Each structure stands twice: as C-alpha cells, then as structure tokens.
Amino acid sequence: MxxxxxxxxxxxxxxxxxxxxxxxxxxxxxxxxxxxxxxxxxxxxxxxxxxxxxxxxxxxxxxxxxxxxxxxxxxxxxxxxxxxxxxxxxxxxxxxxxxxxxxxxxxxxxxxxxxxxxxxxxxxxxxxxxxxxxxxxxxxxxxxxxxxxxxxxxxxxxxxxxxxxxxxxxxxxxxxxxxxxxxxxxxxxxxxWVYDPAVSHVSRRTIMTKPVFWGIWIAFYLNITCGLALISQEKDILHDVLQSFPQYAGLNQSELAAAIAGIIGLVLAVDAVFNAAGRIGFSTISDHLKRRESVYQIIFVMSIAVCVLQVALNSIDNAVLWAVLAMLFLINAGYGGGFSTLPVLLDQHFGTKTVSTTHGLTLSAWAFAGLSGNQLASFVVTHAPDQAHRYAALIPVITALYVVALVSATLVKRARRQS
Structure with a gap:
C-alpha cells in the first residue's frame, strides 16, 4: 500500500x-x-x-x-x-x-x-x-x-x-x-495500462455532435469569460471603492496612493489563495456528489448571489468594500473550481478512456474566453452611462451571463452518459 x-x-x-x-x-x-x-x-x-x-x-x-x-x-x-x-x-x-x-x-x-x-x-x-x-x-x-x-x-x-x-x-x-x-x-x-487505439481514439466530430458537449462547453466558457472580465478589472474596482472610503478622507494623495496600493496587493494575494482553494475544494466536493454538474450549479448560484449582494450594498459606504471583497474572492474560487471539476465532469459523460480528447476540445472554450473576457469588460466599462461608477456597470452583465451558464449546467445535468 x-x-x-x-x-x-x-x-x-x-x-x-x-x-x-x-x-x-x-x-x-x-x-x-x-x-x-x-x-x-x-x-x-x-x-x-x-x-x-x-x-x-x-x-x-x-x-x-x-x-x-x-x-x-x-x-x-x-x-x-x-x-x-x-x-x-x-x-x-x-x-x-x-x-x-x-x-x-x-x-x-x-x-x-x-x-x-x-x-x-x-x-x-x-x-x-x-x-x-x-x-x-x-x-x-x-x-x-x-x-x-x-x-x-x-x-x-x-x-x-x-x-x-x-x-x-x-x-x-x-x-x-x-x-x-x-x-x-x-x-x-x-x-x-496499455494504449488501445480502438477505444482510446474518438472522433472529434463525433464528440462535437453531442448536445451535452456543447452544454458543458458553454457553461465552462461563460465561467471563464465572467471570471476574466472581473479579474481584469479588479485593481480598478478596488481603487475606485477605496478612494472614496470615508476612513481615507484625511489622507493626502501620496498617503492615499500608498494605502490603496498596500490593500490591493494584499487582496490580490488572497485572490490567488481562493483560486487555488476553489480548485481543490470544488473538485473534491464533486467526488462526493452523484452528479458532478451539481458543483457547476453551486459555483454559478454562489457567483450570482455575491454579484447581487454587491449591487444591493453598492451605495452603503461601510458595506460596499466587504461586498466587493466577497464577490472577488468567491468568484475567483468558482473560476478555479470550474477548471478542476471539468475533467471529472467530462469523465462522467464520455468516460476516462477518451478524457484527454474531450478535455482538450472543451479547453478551446478557454481560448475564446481569453479573447472575449477582457474585451467584454473593457467595452462595458468604456460605454457605461455613469463614468463616475463605470465599473459597477459590469456586475449586472456578469450576473446575466452566470444565469445563462446556470441554465446550461442544469440542462447538462439532465443528459445521460454518452456511449
């Protein structure tokens, strides 16, 4: 042993x-x-x-x-x-x-x-x-x-x-x-273990004709897109929130900049911890669930909840920072958890023998999300009607995308294992 x-x-x-x-x-x-x-x-x-x-x-x-x-x-x-x-x-x-x-x-x-x-x-x-x-x-x-x-x-x-x-x-x-x-x-x-091309090889075209593959692909793509859209703007979001924080009202510009930089650095470090913890935690939880899509549903419901919380508390000075931190930390955790749970979710539907092929195909969603996430955030922020609170305009957009991702994961959960 x-x-x-x-x-x-x-x-x-x-x-x-x-x-x-x-x-x-x-x-x-x-x-x-x-x-x-x-x-x-x-x-x-x-x-x-x-x-x-x-x-x-x-x-x-x-x-x-x-x-x-x-x-x-x-x-x-x-x-x-x-x-x-x-x-x-x-x-x-x-x-x-x-x-x-x-x-x-x-x-x-x-x-x-x-x-x-x-x-x-x-x-x-x-x-x-x-x-x-x-x-x-x-x-x-x-x-x-x-x-x-x-x-x-x-x-x-x-x-x-x-x-x-x-x-x-x-x-x-x-x-x-x-x-x-x-x-x-x-x-x-x-x-x-012996490589058997008869069972290990599966046509990419065959995989891509399965509706369940596209359901997983869409859910995965939207989770990355939303995560990147938020992560790409988190420094600016934190800067805007902290700059107007009442506790910093008496500081001069250099003191304010130093205080904000210190907090942002700490938050980004904690982000990385939540990202890694989400990768281990959510994938481990999936081992104890009957259907691994349930983890994706948990991630999306959690992400929607913290986005709604942030919008609800956005006008309350003493609460908005904590709401923003909760949103950043938990979405980072869900972002990481989406990656680590993906292989075992594909294994559930397509089997271990072809998981490298199905996993690789699904990671193409990462390619497109890498191009679209940052650009989505930049577009929304640039065209926000209220430029004084331009980053707040991003949260409802992300929330709507998480809802679509939740629907996609729910439909995947109803699908049977592919033969």
Whole structure:
C-alpha cells in the first residue's frame, strides 16, 4: 500500500505540479507587461495581445493535443517543456532585440502551445492513478497552476529589480526547464495500462455532435469569460471603492496612493489563495456528489448571489468594500473550481478512456474566453452611462451571463452518459 502511495506521488502528483507550476506563471503577465511596453516603446494595448495570443494558443493546442496525450504521455510532456521554455526564453531575446513581433510569436504562439499541451498532459494520468478520488487528484494538480501567480510574482519582481527584465526571463527559463524536465522524467502511467487505439481514439466530430458537449462547453466558457472580465478589472474596482472610503478622507494623495496600493496587493494575494482553494475544494466536493454538474450549479448560484449582494450594498459606504471583497474572492474560487471539476465532469459523460480528447476540445472554450473576457469588460466599462461608477456597470452583465451558464449546467445535468 505504501508502495502504491509512493508511486502515486512520484508518478502522478509530483510531475503534475512540476509541469503545472511553471506554465501557471502565464498569469503573472501583469507583473511585466508595462515594462515590456516601455522597453519596446510600444503601447500597453498592443503589447497586451501577447497574453491574449498565449491563452488562445493554450486552448487551441489543447484541443488538438488530446490524441497525442492519450497515446504517449512522455512525448506530450517533452513537447510541453520544449515549447514553454523556448517561448519563455525567446520572449527575453525578443525584448533584448526590441522586436515586438517576436514577443507575440514567442510568448503568444510558441509558449502558448507549451501551455496547452502541458495543461492537458497530467490530467488523465491523475485520474488513472486516483480512480476513487479523481476530483481531489486533478484539483491538487490544477491548484499548482492557480498558485503559480502567488509563488512567481514576488520572485519575478525581485529578479527584475536585481538583474533586469531580460535577465529575469533567462533565469526563470532555466529554472522552469529543470522543473519540467523533472516532470517529464517522473511521469508515467499505472502498471498494466496499455494504449488501445480502438477505444482510446474518438472522433472529434463525433464528440462535437453531442448536445451535452456543447452544454458543458458553454457553461465552462461563460465561467471563464465572467471570471476574466472581473479579474481584469479588479485593481480598478478596488481603487475606485477605496478612494472614496470615508476612513481615507484625511489622507493626502501620496498617503492615499500608498494605502490603496498596500490593500490591493494584499487582496490580490488572497485572490490567488481562493483560486487555488476553489480548485481543490470544488473538485473534491464533486467526488462526493452523484452528479458532478451539481458543483457547476453551486459555483454559478454562489457567483450570482455575491454579484447581487454587491449591487444591493453598492451605495452603503461601510458595506460596499466587504461586498466587493466577497464577490472577488468567491468568484475567483468558482473560476478555479470550474477548471478542476471539468475533467471529472467530462469523465462522467464520455468516460476516462477518451478524457484527454474531450478535455482538450472543451479547453478551446478557454481560448475564446481569453479573447472575449477582457474585451467584454473593457467595452462595458468604456460605454457605461455613469463614468463616475463605470465599473459597477459590469456586475449586472456578469450576473446575466452566470444565469445563462446556470441554465446550461442544469440542462447538462439532465443528459445521460454518452456511449
């Protein structure tokens, strides 16, 4: 039994974390995006496309990598390591050469492919090793992706201050190469598992003709879109709320800026904790429910409730901050939980044998949400009729989308397992 537990850790959990923690640093983009713009003499909005492309290529590469992961997990781990490390280091080279298209190619396309293949690689392996606790196992690994921002952001800031932006990319590329190489060397399927193309391969076209697939896809897509729309604006939302907070009325501009920056930094750190906790917590809860769609229903009902609460308390000075914090923390938790529960939900409907293919296809929703979430928030905020409270206009829009997601998850729950 101890040998089995050790094998589970060394063959599934540890390599999953060694792969997911490096690739999860894609969410550290805000740490250095302005610095890239400054060094390349480019506008922040143009540089922002590198991140959007990274998420797009993440989702689309995952959509096409499923069969490779099913057939050869070692190959997919190696492809992920090479693409991610080359893309990350290449971003540093592009910045050093003042070549913005290189940033798009390296950070957006090459690294994005490494993200998608790497994200998908450990998932089915974990489900095979932890057949009785699939949700917990995938939740732990995917939590590494969510926690990466909290772990790497201060390290990146220290390295930038010590050796510069380009040096930071080179040093971390080397560190991530070692970590992902370790994941590649350790990861393996359980003894006795044999790839059978007759049962492991399933036509993408067949999957995409199933209404239940699109129900899951829509629910997943809307959860990411709403999460990104809110997360992309959370600094500005907090700044607006705190700036008018009665307790700060007597501070001068520099004192006010310092106080607000300190609180925002703390809130963003707590956000990362809630995101990771949601990934582990919601997926673990799903192990104890008859239908895993129930977790999605819980996430959407919770998200709708905190949005409504924020709108209801928006005009009460002493309550609005707590309502905003509850909204940010719980939506971050639901955002993470949607990712970790997805593989086991697909397993429930399509079976473990083809989960890499179905999971990869569904992750295409992440690609499109990466392009639409930020843009939705920007559009709503820019066109809000009351610019003094422009971020408040985003909350009703997000609430309506969560309602649609809840309806989609409820319809999926009524569907039978696909044969």
């Amino acid at each position: 101890a040998r089995l537990a050790a094998n589970r850790w060394t063959s599934a959990i540890i390599p999953a974390l060694l792969i997911h923690i490096p690739i999860g640093t894609v969410y550290c983009w805000s740490v250095f995006k302005q610095l890239i713009a400054d060094q390349l003499n480019a506008s922040p909005s143009s540089v922002e496309w590198a991140f959007s492309l990274a998420i797009f290529f993440l989702g689309m590469s995952a959509a096409f990598a499923g069969p490779m992961v099913e057939k050869n997990i070692k190959q997919s781990a190696l492809v992920s390591m090479i693409c991610f490390v080359v893309g990350f280091a290449g971003t540093g080279v592009s910045i050093a050469l003042h070549f913005l298209p290189g940033v798009f190619i390296c950070y957006g396309a090459i690294m994005g492919i490494g993200l998608g293949v790497g994200y998908l690689t450990p998932v089915k392996n974990l489900m095979l090793w932890f057949a009785d606790n699939k949700g917990l196992a995938t939740g732990i690994a995917v939590a590494g992706f969510g926690l990466a921002k909290a772990i790497a952001s201060p390290i990146m800031e220290w390295l930038i201050g010590t050796i510069g932006l380009v040096g930071m990319f080179y040093v971390l590329a080397a560190v991530y190469a070692v970590m992902m190489l370790g994941g590649f060397l350790l990861i393996r399927r359980p003894a006795g």
